[in-house]
Amino acid sequence: MKSFFKNVFSVFVALILFSILSFFFMVTFLAILSPSDTVTVKENSVLHLDLNGKILTERSSPDEFAIPLPIPLLGNVGDAPSVGIDELKEAIRAAAKSEKIRGIFLEAGSMAGGGPLMQDLHKELLDFKESDKFILSYSENYSELGYMVSSAADSLYLHPYGLIDLSGLASQGIYLRGMFDKLEIEPEVFKVGEFKSAVETFMNYERSDEDRLQTLEFLRDLDNINLETIAEARGMEFDDLKEISNELLIRRAEDAVERGVADAIHYRNEVIRKLEAITGAEEDELETISASDLNKSPEKLSRPTSRDRVAVLYATGDIGSESSNGIQDAAMVEEIEKLRENDRVKAVVLRVDSPGGGVFASEEIRHNLELLQEEKPLIVSMSNVAASGGYWISMPADTIVAHENTITGSIGIFGIFFNVQGFMENKTGIRADIVKTGRYSDLPNPARSMTRGERAIFQELIEEGYDQFIDVVADGRQMEESRVREIAEGRVYSGRRALELGLVDLLGGLDLAVEIAAQKAGLEEYRVSEYPAQQSFVEQLFSDMGASARTRTLKNELGPLYPLYEQAQSVLKNQGVQARMPYDIIVD
Structure with missing residues (x-):
């Protein structure tokens, strides 16, 4: 028997070594095959x-x-x-x-x-x-x-x-309240804003009327923008395309x-x-x-050789203090400080593609961008999404540029915790016994329900955080506080609608934002540099290999439920006060 286990272990070790050697052989082989000579472009x-x-x-x-x-x-x-x-x-x-x-x-x-x-x-x-x-x-x-x-x-x-x-756009939400009821898990939700629907996945049985209204509004905007773009390019009438879409012709x-x-x-x-x-x-x-x-051939565009630079700083993903694949506040602050201290960088464009995240991390990034803006022009270019915390960090900008179909706004915050006492005691037989020195020493405690007084404390914190968000927007956009409150409430807007409301300054892409940054810095000749530096494929491979393997396994096991798992993980990782837009708006 001892010999059997010894042989099994030997085979297992051999397989691991074989896998590692195969990997290095493949990378080396690809590197050898990779063309290093300049590409030649033939006539016609x-x-x-x-x-x-x-x-x-x-x-x-x-x-x-x-x-x-x-x-x-x-x-x-x-x-x-x-x-x-x-x-x-x-x-x-x-x-x-x-x-x-x-x-x-x-x-x-x-x-x-x-x-x-x-x-x-x-x-x-x-x-x-x-x-x-x-x-x-x-x-x-x-x-x-x-x-x-x-x-x-x-x-x-x-x-x-x-x-x-050409069938139009749709957004489908998944709601877990019924499952929580059966499992005896109680979501403890605190929010400000009638339209702040990020928590509805966990607290509702179905979509709220407010979320249905805002979702339909921005979906119509996005759909109309698509059809207008097609109609102009194809020389067709918008109404004809709309009929084709509505009737699935x-x-x-x-x-x-x-x-x-x-x-x-x-x-x-x-x-x-x-x-x-x-x-x-x-x-x-x-x-x-x-x-x-x-782009590797002699026909490629020549790049400017100017010493002066306009930096494009990419802020992509969820915002948090522990974000591994998103915007990690300490890492982002470090990049901002480098750009502020770099004499060659004359202006900065912040390219935002984020649904938001933790309030603390969002404010830490905003504060450091404000320090940068005091020394150099700062332009924000909104990509696919710049909502909630993504909008928060955009506030120090001199100018905000968004695409027509950018999803933005969602000025509101929420907090969420989970009480699993019923699940533990009635489904698993596990009981928790607490010893504490003060009334609130174990707050929040997932093993018990909150008291009315404790809920009042958290709701007060959420409302204070919302007031701070309102102040940040009012100051950044030079708007009256009452006006900000009127258009806030956690509501999501298209870039086109955001321009009408004064939430952004111009409609356009990254190129326009770079041009504006150069003009504000008084530059005629300049280079565009991108930050943070990207990892090479091999670096990404080694840093993400374990996480990628785990993600692939989960995707295979959960199938269409995997996006929901991602949402839940984001909430659990950032339990507490968050500024985030409604989860996973996917338009098909």
Whole structure:
């Protein structure tokens, strides 16, 4: 028996060593194969933007290994395939100027990403068309946002069995109160703001009337923005597109062509023949080049060499003191201090993509941004989401720029704790026995209900925190306190609506924010530098390997319930006072 266990242990150790050696061999092999020479662009080439199945992000990976790698025993390690809009913009602008690039072959029907980034890409493609070069789009299927991006094309083709999803937007909430009742778990919720619905997942049986109203309002805004963008690009009437969307009139490929949503139905090989005809290439000899290769070629855009810089500081994810994948306050403060002390940095653009988080962490970041703003121009550029705590940290800005379809506002706070006494005693037989020196020594205690007096104390703290949020907004936006209270209440707005209410100053993207920052700093020539520095793929691999493996396991086990698990983890990690928007607004 002893020999048996010894052999089993030996095999186990051998497997682990084999996995480690295989991993290093794979990384080394990829590094050897990775092209290090400058890419050559041939005459009559086509920029191929193969974006199907990719996630559009703010920044490109610093190396070429930002794809899932199959590692023995661990499965795929790494994030889902992604592409940075910075890389795409650079390549599209280079293609517009290059005499060797004839046009763009766009495959983006099934790409994913936030509405603001997708709209930014759409605009970049429209700007490219001013070079009098073509854009040809093809996909087997088009999602709502994928089609919006692709509508910038001169010719838009669809597979004979493909579909174009123009059905409008929807947001589905999941409510756990019934489950808590059965488990005898009591959420202790404190909030200010009729529309502060982040806690409804835990306290309600269904969506509240207030949340239904605000969700419908901003979904209509986002949907109208998408349809307006498509209508202008395709030369269609908005009302016609609205009818197509409301009645789901695109149910097969032929419907799309008949109603002018697509130009023709083709198989992919037929589309390649068309590209060959346009560029004068022989059959099967179409010259294409990817965005990453074009950006490494002699045709790439030249970068400014000025000593002066406009810094773009990215604030992405949940805000907290223990955020591992989001905005960790101590790390963000360190970056802010570096920028404040760097003489070469003449202005800063804070690029916010955050639903909020802990109040303490949000205020710590805001305070340090305020110190920076006293010395250098500070412009905020809102990305997909800049709500609640994400809006809080934006308040020191000289100017706030948001996309039309940014989700922002949610000026309100909440606190949540869980009383598991019933679950412990009646479901598991576990009892807690408390010894304390003062009346509130164990507050909050998950093993018992709060008293009326204790609830009053927490509600008072929440209301004080809300008043502080109101003061921060009133000071930052130079608004009357009464006006801020009128539009606050935890309500969520689109960027378009936020402009009408005075919550933001201008509508536009990151490029506009950078231009404004340079103007305020009096710069004519400058470089744009991005912070914080990104980890290489190998660094990410080693730092996140354990967490990634655990996340993959949970995703496989929980399936569609995984987003709910993420929400619960965020709340449990940040129990106490939070400034966060309604959870996980996903529009389909």
